[in-house]
Amino acid sequence: MRIPIFEKFQAFSRRDFMTQATVVAGGAVLSSCSNSTATGSSERDEPTDSEQIDVGEGFQLPPLGYAYNALEPYISAQTMHLHHDKHHATYVKNLNEALKGNSLASQPINEVLRRLDELPENIRTTVRNNGGGHANHSMFWQIMKPKGGGEPKGELAQAINSTFGSTANFKEKFNTTGSKVFGSGWVWLASDKNGKLQITSTPNQDSPILTGLYPVMGNDVWEHAYYLTYQNRRPDYLNAWWNTLNWDEIGKRYEQAKKAQ
Incomplete structure:
Protein backbone atom coordinates (compact mmCIF):
# COMPACT_ATOMS: atom_id res chain seq x y z
CA MET A 1 0.00 0.00 0.00
CA ARG A 2 1.46 3.36 -1.02
CA ILE A 3 1.42 6.24 1.53
CA PRO A 4 0.36 9.57 0.03
CA ILE A 5 3.23 12.01 -0.27
CA PHE A 6 1.48 14.59 1.96
CA GLU A 7 1.03 12.07 4.82
CA LYS A 8 4.69 11.01 4.52
CA PHE A 9 5.70 14.67 4.75
CA GLN A 10 3.55 15.18 7.87
CA ALA A 11 5.08 12.14 9.57
CA PHE A 12 8.59 13.32 8.77
CA SER A 13 7.81 16.83 10.00
CA ARG A 14 6.63 15.57 13.38
CA ARG A 15 9.68 13.34 13.83
CA ASP A 16 11.99 16.08 12.64
CA PHE A 17 10.43 18.63 15.00
CA MET A 18 10.83 16.36 18.02
CA THR A 19 14.43 15.58 17.11
CA GLN A 20 15.34 19.21 16.59
CA ALA A 21 13.59 20.27 19.81
CA THR A 22 15.56 17.67 21.77
CA VAL A 23 18.84 18.83 20.27
CA VAL A 24 18.10 22.51 21.01
CA ALA A 25 17.01 21.80 24.59
CA GLY A 26 20.04 19.63 25.20
CA GLY A 27 22.31 22.31 23.80
CA ALA A 28 20.80 24.92 26.09
CA VAL A 29 21.37 22.71 29.14
CA LEU A 30 24.97 22.00 28.10
CA SER A 31 25.57 25.70 27.50
CA SER A 32 24.20 26.56 30.94
CA CYS A 33 26.33 23.89 32.61
CA SER A 34 29.37 25.04 30.68
CA ASN A 35 28.91 28.64 31.79
CA SER A 36 28.51 27.63 35.43
CA THR A 37 31.56 25.41 35.30
CA ALA A 38 33.68 28.07 33.65
CA THR A 39 32.90 30.70 36.26
CA GLY A 40 32.79 28.36 39.25
CA SER A 41 29.41 29.82 40.17
CA SER A 42 26.32 31.04 38.37
CA GLU A 43 26.26 34.03 40.72
CA ARG A 44 28.12 37.29 40.13
CA ASP A 45 30.36 38.52 42.91
CA GLU A 46 28.97 42.04 42.61
CA PRO A 47 25.47 43.34 41.72
CA THR A 48 24.86 45.66 38.81
CA ASP A 49 23.57 49.18 39.40
CA SER A 50 20.12 48.16 38.14
CA GLU A 51 19.87 45.62 40.96
CA GLN A 52 20.54 48.14 43.72
CA ILE A 53 17.60 49.66 45.55
CA ASP A 54 17.60 53.42 46.04
CA LEU A 64 29.00 43.56 53.46
CA GLY A 65 32.74 43.98 53.78
CA TYR A 66 33.39 40.74 51.88
CA ALA A 67 32.36 39.06 48.63
CA TYR A 68 28.87 37.64 48.24
CA ASN A 69 30.24 34.11 47.90
CA ALA A 70 32.73 34.46 50.77
CA LEU A 71 30.59 32.51 53.24
CA GLU A 72 30.02 29.51 51.00
CA PRO A 73 29.29 26.65 51.39
CA TYR A 74 27.46 27.66 54.57
CA ILE A 75 25.58 30.64 53.08
CA SER A 76 25.25 30.86 49.31
CA ALA A 77 26.12 33.84 47.14
CA GLN A 78 22.54 34.00 45.88
CA THR A 79 21.22 34.14 49.45
CA MET A 80 23.62 36.97 50.27
CA HIS A 81 22.56 38.93 47.17
CA LEU A 82 18.89 38.71 48.06
CA HIS A 83 19.32 39.11 51.80
CA HIS A 84 21.61 42.14 51.70
CA ASP A 85 20.73 43.90 48.44
CA LYS A 86 16.98 43.33 48.54
CA HIS A 87 15.69 42.57 52.04
CA HIS A 88 18.01 44.81 54.05
CA ALA A 89 17.88 47.59 51.47
CA THR A 90 14.08 47.56 51.57
CA TYR A 91 14.11 47.95 55.36
CA VAL A 92 16.38 50.99 55.01
CA LYS A 93 14.20 52.51 52.28
CA ASN A 94 11.00 52.03 54.29
CA LEU A 95 12.67 53.42 57.41
CA ASN A 96 13.81 56.57 55.62
CA GLU A 97 10.37 57.13 54.13
CA ALA A 98 8.67 56.72 57.50
CA LEU A 99 11.07 59.07 59.33
CA LYS A 100 11.14 61.77 56.66
CA GLY A 101 10.85 65.13 58.37
CA ASN A 102 11.06 63.65 61.89
CA SER A 103 13.79 64.84 64.27
CA LEU A 104 14.75 61.24 65.16
CA ALA A 105 15.86 60.68 61.56
CA SER A 106 19.26 62.15 62.45
CA GLN A 107 19.80 59.84 65.44
CA PRO A 108 21.69 56.51 65.42
CA ILE A 109 19.36 53.61 64.75
CA ASN A 110 19.74 52.14 68.25
CA GLU A 111 18.66 55.49 69.70
CA VAL A 112 15.64 55.56 67.40
CA LEU A 113 14.60 52.13 68.66
CA ARG A 114 15.00 53.21 72.28
CA ARG A 115 12.76 56.24 71.66
CA LEU A 116 9.95 54.66 69.67
CA ASP A 117 7.36 56.06 72.08
CA GLU A 118 8.28 59.58 70.94
CA LEU A 119 7.19 58.84 67.39
CA PRO A 120 3.69 59.52 66.04
CA GLU A 121 1.53 56.43 66.40
CA ASN A 122 0.87 56.21 62.67
CA ILE A 123 4.56 55.51 61.89
CA ARG A 124 5.65 53.76 65.10
CA THR A 125 5.08 50.20 63.90
CA THR A 126 6.72 50.89 60.55
CA VAL A 127 9.81 52.28 62.26
CA ARG A 128 9.86 49.42 64.75
CA ASN A 129 9.76 46.81 61.99
CA ASN A 130 12.07 48.46 59.48
CA GLY A 131 14.35 50.14 61.99
CA GLY A 132 14.75 46.82 63.75
CA GLY A 133 15.46 45.17 60.41
CA HIS A 134 18.17 47.74 59.68
CA ALA A 135 19.80 47.47 63.11
CA ASN A 136 19.65 43.68 63.20
CA HIS A 137 21.09 43.16 59.74
CA SER A 138 23.81 45.77 60.17
CA MET A 139 25.00 43.70 63.14
CA PHE A 140 24.50 40.42 61.26
CA TRP A 141 26.90 41.23 58.41
CA GLN A 142 29.59 42.35 60.86
CA ILE A 143 29.62 39.25 63.03
CA MET A 144 30.32 36.96 60.06
CA LYS A 145 33.47 36.69 57.97
CA PRO A 146 35.18 34.44 55.40
CA LYS A 147 36.90 31.46 57.01
CA GLY A 148 35.14 32.20 60.27
CA GLY A 149 34.19 29.91 63.09
CA GLY A 150 36.29 28.63 65.94
CA GLU A 151 35.57 29.53 69.55
CA PRO A 152 34.96 32.72 71.54
CA LYS A 153 37.99 34.31 73.18
CA GLY A 154 38.97 36.40 76.15
CA GLU A 155 36.37 37.92 78.46
CA LEU A 156 33.52 36.82 76.20
CA ALA A 157 34.63 33.20 76.47
CA GLN A 158 34.88 33.53 80.25
CA ALA A 159 31.42 35.06 80.46
CA ILE A 160 29.91 32.35 78.25
CA ASN A 161 31.52 29.56 80.26
CA SER A 162 30.45 31.18 83.53
CA THR A 163 26.85 31.61 82.37
CA PHE A 164 26.26 28.44 80.37
CA GLY A 165 28.88 26.03 81.72
CA SER A 166 30.76 25.64 78.43
CA THR A 167 30.84 26.88 74.86
CA ALA A 168 29.28 23.59 73.76
CA ASN A 169 26.34 24.10 76.14
CA PHE A 170 25.96 27.68 74.94
CA LYS A 171 25.82 26.65 71.27
CA GLU A 172 23.33 23.89 71.99
CA LYS A 173 21.00 26.20 73.91
CA PHE A 174 21.36 28.93 71.27
CA ASN A 175 20.45 26.49 68.48
CA THR A 176 17.53 25.06 70.43
CA THR A 177 16.14 28.53 71.06
CA GLY A 178 16.57 29.43 67.38
CA SER A 179 14.87 26.26 66.18
CA LYS A 180 11.84 26.99 68.36
CA VAL A 181 11.18 30.47 66.98
CA PHE A 182 7.73 30.19 65.42
CA GLY A 183 7.61 31.73 61.96
CA SER A 184 10.10 34.55 61.45
CA GLY A 185 12.44 36.09 63.99
CA TRP A 186 15.88 36.10 65.58
CA VAL A 187 17.81 34.23 68.26
CA TRP A 188 20.16 36.33 70.38
CA LEU A 189 22.99 36.36 72.86
CA ALA A 190 22.26 39.57 74.74
CA SER A 191 23.50 41.39 77.81
CA ASP A 192 21.17 42.82 80.45
CA LYS A 193 21.72 46.08 82.33
CA ASN A 194 23.83 44.25 84.91
CA GLY A 195 26.14 42.83 82.24
CA LYS A 196 24.77 39.29 82.56
CA LEU A 197 24.48 37.26 79.37
CA GLN A 198 21.28 35.55 78.30
CA ILE A 199 19.93 33.75 75.27
CA THR A 200 16.63 35.07 74.02
CA SER A 201 14.55 35.30 70.86
CA THR A 202 12.45 38.00 69.25
CA PRO A 203 9.67 37.84 66.66
CA ASN A 204 9.84 39.49 63.26
CA GLN A 205 12.55 42.22 63.25
CA ASP A 206 12.28 43.18 66.91
CA SER A 207 15.60 44.04 68.53
CA PRO A 208 16.59 43.16 72.11
CA ILE A 209 17.06 46.93 72.50
CA LEU A 210 13.26 47.20 72.78
CA THR A 211 13.37 45.34 76.10
CA GLY A 212 16.46 47.05 77.49
CA LEU A 213 18.97 44.41 76.41
CA TYR A 214 22.11 44.90 74.33
CA PRO A 215 22.49 42.50 71.36
CA VAL A 216 25.94 40.89 71.52
CA MET A 217 25.25 38.51 68.62
CA GLY A 218 22.21 37.20 66.81
CA ASN A 219 21.20 34.82 64.06
CA ASP A 220 18.47 35.61 61.55
CA VAL A 221 15.99 32.71 61.34
CA TRP A 222 13.69 34.26 58.77
CA GLU A 223 13.36 31.81 55.87
CA HIS A 224 14.98 34.27 53.46
CA ALA A 225 18.22 33.83 55.43
CA TYR A 226 18.56 30.13 54.64
CA TYR A 227 15.78 28.67 52.48
CA LEU A 228 17.62 28.60 49.13
CA THR A 229 20.20 26.21 50.57
CA TYR A 230 18.51 24.50 53.51
CA GLN A 231 14.80 24.65 52.54
CA ASN A 232 12.82 23.73 55.68
CA ARG A 233 15.87 22.40 57.56
CA ARG A 234 16.41 25.30 59.92
CA PRO A 235 18.43 23.20 62.43
CA ASP A 236 20.94 22.41 59.66
CA TYR A 237 21.32 26.12 58.97
CA LEU A 238 21.75 26.90 62.66
CA ASN A 239 24.51 24.29 62.95
CA ALA A 240 26.32 25.45 59.80
CA TRP A 241 26.15 29.14 60.76
CA TRP A 242 28.78 28.73 63.50
CA ASN A 243 31.36 28.22 60.74
CA THR A 244 30.87 31.82 59.58
CA LEU A 245 31.29 33.66 62.86
CA ASN A 246 33.71 36.51 63.48
CA TRP A 247 34.44 36.03 67.18
CA ASP A 248 36.74 39.06 67.30
CA GLU A 249 33.85 41.30 66.28
CA ILE A 250 31.46 39.56 68.68
CA GLY A 251 34.01 40.07 71.46
CA LYS A 252 34.08 43.79 70.66
CA ARG A 253 30.31 43.91 70.87
CA TYR A 254 30.48 42.30 74.30
CA GLU A 255 32.86 45.06 75.41
CA GLN A 256 30.45 47.64 74.01
CA ALA A 257 27.59 45.97 75.86
CA LYS A 258 29.36 46.36 79.20
CA LYS A 259 30.03 50.04 78.51
CA ALA A 260 26.48 50.68 77.32
CA GLN A 261 24.88 49.58 80.59
Whole structure:
Protein backbone atom coordinates (compact mmCIF):
# COMPACT_ATOMS: atom_id res chain seq x y z
CA MET A 1 0.00 0.00 0.00
CA ARG A 2 1.46 3.36 -1.02
CA ILE A 3 1.42 6.24 1.53
CA PRO A 4 0.36 9.57 0.03
CA ILE A 5 3.23 12.01 -0.27
CA PHE A 6 1.48 14.59 1.96
CA GLU A 7 1.03 12.07 4.82
CA LYS A 8 4.69 11.01 4.52
CA PHE A 9 5.70 14.67 4.75
CA GLN A 10 3.55 15.18 7.87
CA ALA A 11 5.08 12.14 9.57
CA PHE A 12 8.59 13.32 8.77
CA SER A 13 7.81 16.83 10.00
CA ARG A 14 6.63 15.57 13.38
CA ARG A 15 9.68 13.34 13.83
CA ASP A 16 11.99 16.08 12.64
CA PHE A 17 10.43 18.63 15.00
CA MET A 18 10.83 16.36 18.02
CA THR A 19 14.43 15.58 17.11
CA GLN A 20 15.34 19.21 16.59
CA ALA A 21 13.59 20.27 19.81
CA THR A 22 15.56 17.67 21.77
CA VAL A 23 18.84 18.83 20.27
CA VAL A 24 18.10 22.51 21.01
CA ALA A 25 17.01 21.80 24.59
CA GLY A 26 20.04 19.63 25.20
CA GLY A 27 22.31 22.31 23.80
CA ALA A 28 20.80 24.92 26.09
CA VAL A 29 21.37 22.71 29.14
CA LEU A 30 24.97 22.00 28.10
CA SER A 31 25.57 25.70 27.50
CA SER A 32 24.20 26.56 30.94
CA CYS A 33 26.33 23.89 32.61
CA SER A 34 29.37 25.04 30.68
CA ASN A 35 28.91 28.64 31.79
CA SER A 36 28.51 27.63 35.43
CA THR A 37 31.56 25.41 35.30
CA ALA A 38 33.68 28.07 33.65
CA THR A 39 32.90 30.70 36.26
CA GLY A 40 32.79 28.36 39.25
CA SER A 41 29.41 29.82 40.17
CA SER A 42 26.32 31.04 38.37
CA GLU A 43 26.26 34.03 40.72
CA ARG A 44 28.12 37.29 40.13
CA ASP A 45 30.36 38.52 42.91
CA GLU A 46 28.97 42.04 42.61
CA PRO A 47 25.47 43.34 41.72
CA THR A 48 24.86 45.66 38.81
CA ASP A 49 23.57 49.18 39.40
CA SER A 50 20.12 48.16 38.14
CA GLU A 51 19.87 45.62 40.96
CA GLN A 52 20.54 48.14 43.72
CA ILE A 53 17.60 49.66 45.55
CA ASP A 54 17.60 53.42 46.04
CA VAL A 55 17.12 53.75 49.79
CA GLY A 56 16.78 57.53 49.69
CA GLU A 57 18.28 60.08 52.07
CA GLY A 58 19.05 59.29 55.67
CA PHE A 59 20.09 55.84 56.82
CA GLN A 60 22.19 53.95 54.29
CA LEU A 61 22.74 50.30 53.45
CA PRO A 62 26.14 49.27 54.89
CA PRO A 63 28.47 47.21 52.68
CA LEU A 64 29.00 43.56 53.46
CA GLY A 65 32.74 43.98 53.78
CA TYR A 66 33.39 40.74 51.88
CA ALA A 67 32.36 39.06 48.63
CA TYR A 68 28.87 37.64 48.24
CA ASN A 69 30.24 34.11 47.90
CA ALA A 70 32.73 34.46 50.77
CA LEU A 71 30.59 32.51 53.24
CA GLU A 72 30.02 29.51 51.00
CA PRO A 73 29.29 26.65 51.39
CA TYR A 74 27.46 27.66 54.57
CA ILE A 75 25.58 30.64 53.08
CA SER A 76 25.25 30.86 49.31
CA ALA A 77 26.12 33.84 47.14
CA GLN A 78 22.54 34.00 45.88
CA THR A 79 21.22 34.14 49.45
CA MET A 80 23.62 36.97 50.27
CA HIS A 81 22.56 38.93 47.17
CA LEU A 82 18.89 38.71 48.06
CA HIS A 83 19.32 39.11 51.80
CA HIS A 84 21.61 42.14 51.70
CA ASP A 85 20.73 43.90 48.44
CA LYS A 86 16.98 43.33 48.54
CA HIS A 87 15.69 42.57 52.04
CA HIS A 88 18.01 44.81 54.05
CA ALA A 89 17.88 47.59 51.47
CA THR A 90 14.08 47.56 51.57
CA TYR A 91 14.11 47.95 55.36
CA VAL A 92 16.38 50.99 55.01
CA LYS A 93 14.20 52.51 52.28
CA ASN A 94 11.00 52.03 54.29
CA LEU A 95 12.67 53.42 57.41
CA ASN A 96 13.81 56.57 55.62
CA GLU A 97 10.37 57.13 54.13
CA ALA A 98 8.67 56.72 57.50
CA LEU A 99 11.07 59.07 59.33
CA LYS A 100 11.14 61.77 56.66
CA GLY A 101 10.85 65.13 58.37
CA ASN A 102 11.06 63.65 61.89
CA SER A 103 13.79 64.84 64.27
CA LEU A 104 14.75 61.24 65.16
CA ALA A 105 15.86 60.68 61.56
CA SER A 106 19.26 62.15 62.45
CA GLN A 107 19.80 59.84 65.44
CA PRO A 108 21.69 56.51 65.42
CA ILE A 109 19.36 53.61 64.75
CA ASN A 110 19.74 52.14 68.25
CA GLU A 111 18.66 55.49 69.70
CA VAL A 112 15.64 55.56 67.40
CA LEU A 113 14.60 52.13 68.66
CA ARG A 114 15.00 53.21 72.28
CA ARG A 115 12.76 56.24 71.66
CA LEU A 116 9.95 54.66 69.67
CA ASP A 117 7.36 56.06 72.08
CA GLU A 118 8.28 59.58 70.94
CA LEU A 119 7.19 58.84 67.39
CA PRO A 120 3.69 59.52 66.04
CA GLU A 121 1.53 56.43 66.40
CA ASN A 122 0.87 56.21 62.67
CA ILE A 123 4.56 55.51 61.89
CA ARG A 124 5.65 53.76 65.10
CA THR A 125 5.08 50.20 63.90
CA THR A 126 6.72 50.89 60.55
CA VAL A 127 9.81 52.28 62.26
CA ARG A 128 9.86 49.42 64.75
CA ASN A 129 9.76 46.81 61.99
CA ASN A 130 12.07 48.46 59.48
CA GLY A 131 14.35 50.14 61.99
CA GLY A 132 14.75 46.82 63.75
CA GLY A 133 15.46 45.17 60.41
CA HIS A 134 18.17 47.74 59.68
CA ALA A 135 19.80 47.47 63.11
CA ASN A 136 19.65 43.68 63.20
CA HIS A 137 21.09 43.16 59.74
CA SER A 138 23.81 45.77 60.17
CA MET A 139 25.00 43.70 63.14
CA PHE A 140 24.50 40.42 61.26
CA TRP A 141 26.90 41.23 58.41
CA GLN A 142 29.59 42.35 60.86
CA ILE A 143 29.62 39.25 63.03
CA MET A 144 30.32 36.96 60.06
CA LYS A 145 33.47 36.69 57.97
CA PRO A 146 35.18 34.44 55.40
CA LYS A 147 36.90 31.46 57.01
CA GLY A 148 35.14 32.20 60.27
CA GLY A 149 34.19 29.91 63.09
CA GLY A 150 36.29 28.63 65.94
CA GLU A 151 35.57 29.53 69.55
CA PRO A 152 34.96 32.72 71.54
CA LYS A 153 37.99 34.31 73.18
CA GLY A 154 38.97 36.40 76.15
CA GLU A 155 36.37 37.92 78.46
CA LEU A 156 33.52 36.82 76.20
CA ALA A 157 34.63 33.20 76.47
CA GLN A 158 34.88 33.53 80.25
CA ALA A 159 31.42 35.06 80.46
CA ILE A 160 29.91 32.35 78.25
CA ASN A 161 31.52 29.56 80.26
CA SER A 162 30.45 31.18 83.53
CA THR A 163 26.85 31.61 82.37
CA PHE A 164 26.26 28.44 80.37
CA GLY A 165 28.88 26.03 81.72
CA SER A 166 30.76 25.64 78.43
CA THR A 167 30.84 26.88 74.86
CA ALA A 168 29.28 23.59 73.76
CA ASN A 169 26.34 24.10 76.14
CA PHE A 170 25.96 27.68 74.94
CA LYS A 171 25.82 26.65 71.27
CA GLU A 172 23.33 23.89 71.99
CA LYS A 173 21.00 26.20 73.91
CA PHE A 174 21.36 28.93 71.27
CA ASN A 175 20.45 26.49 68.48
CA THR A 176 17.53 25.06 70.43
CA THR A 177 16.14 28.53 71.06
CA GLY A 178 16.57 29.43 67.38
CA SER A 179 14.87 26.26 66.18
CA LYS A 180 11.84 26.99 68.36
CA VAL A 181 11.18 30.47 66.98
CA PHE A 182 7.73 30.19 65.42
CA GLY A 183 7.61 31.73 61.96
CA SER A 184 10.10 34.55 61.45
CA GLY A 185 12.44 36.09 63.99
CA TRP A 186 15.88 36.10 65.58
CA VAL A 187 17.81 34.23 68.26
CA TRP A 188 20.16 36.33 70.38
CA LEU A 189 22.99 36.36 72.86
CA ALA A 190 22.26 39.57 74.74
CA SER A 191 23.50 41.39 77.81
CA ASP A 192 21.17 42.82 80.45
CA LYS A 193 21.72 46.08 82.33
CA ASN A 194 23.83 44.25 84.91
CA GLY A 195 26.14 42.83 82.24
CA LYS A 196 24.77 39.29 82.56
CA LEU A 197 24.48 37.26 79.37
CA GLN A 198 21.28 35.55 78.30
CA ILE A 199 19.93 33.75 75.27
CA THR A 200 16.63 35.07 74.02
CA SER A 201 14.55 35.30 70.86
CA THR A 202 12.45 38.00 69.25
CA PRO A 203 9.67 37.84 66.66
CA ASN A 204 9.84 39.49 63.26
CA GLN A 205 12.55 42.22 63.25
CA ASP A 206 12.28 43.18 66.91
CA SER A 207 15.60 44.04 68.53
CA PRO A 208 16.59 43.16 72.11
CA ILE A 209 17.06 46.93 72.50
CA LEU A 210 13.26 47.20 72.78
CA THR A 211 13.37 45.34 76.10
CA GLY A 212 16.46 47.05 77.49
CA LEU A 213 18.97 44.41 76.41
CA TYR A 214 22.11 44.90 74.33
CA PRO A 215 22.49 42.50 71.36
CA VAL A 216 25.94 40.89 71.52
CA MET A 217 25.25 38.51 68.62
CA GLY A 218 22.21 37.20 66.81
CA ASN A 219 21.20 34.82 64.06
CA ASP A 220 18.47 35.61 61.55
CA VAL A 221 15.99 32.71 61.34
CA TRP A 222 13.69 34.26 58.77
CA GLU A 223 13.36 31.81 55.87
CA HIS A 224 14.98 34.27 53.46
CA ALA A 225 18.22 33.83 55.43
CA TYR A 226 18.56 30.13 54.64
CA TYR A 227 15.78 28.67 52.48
CA LEU A 228 17.62 28.60 49.13
CA THR A 229 20.20 26.21 50.57
CA TYR A 230 18.51 24.50 53.51
CA GLN A 231 14.80 24.65 52.54
CA ASN A 232 12.82 23.73 55.68
CA ARG A 233 15.87 22.40 57.56
CA ARG A 234 16.41 25.30 59.92
CA PRO A 235 18.43 23.20 62.43
CA ASP A 236 20.94 22.41 59.66
CA TYR A 237 21.32 26.12 58.97
CA LEU A 238 21.75 26.90 62.66
CA ASN A 239 24.51 24.29 62.95
CA ALA A 240 26.32 25.45 59.80
CA TRP A 241 26.15 29.14 60.76
CA TRP A 242 28.78 28.73 63.50
CA ASN A 243 31.36 28.22 60.74
CA THR A 244 30.87 31.82 59.58
CA LEU A 245 31.29 33.66 62.86
CA ASN A 246 33.71 36.51 63.48
CA TRP A 247 34.44 36.03 67.18
CA ASP A 248 36.74 39.06 67.30
CA GLU A 249 33.85 41.30 66.28
CA ILE A 250 31.46 39.56 68.68
CA GLY A 251 34.01 40.07 71.46
CA LYS A 252 34.08 43.79 70.66
CA ARG A 253 30.31 43.91 70.87
CA TYR A 254 30.48 42.30 74.30
CA GLU A 255 32.86 45.06 75.41
CA GLN A 256 30.45 47.64 74.01
CA ALA A 257 27.59 45.97 75.86
CA LYS A 258 29.36 46.36 79.20
CA LYS A 259 30.03 50.04 78.51
CA ALA A 260 26.48 50.68 77.32
CA GLN A 261 24.88 49.58 80.59
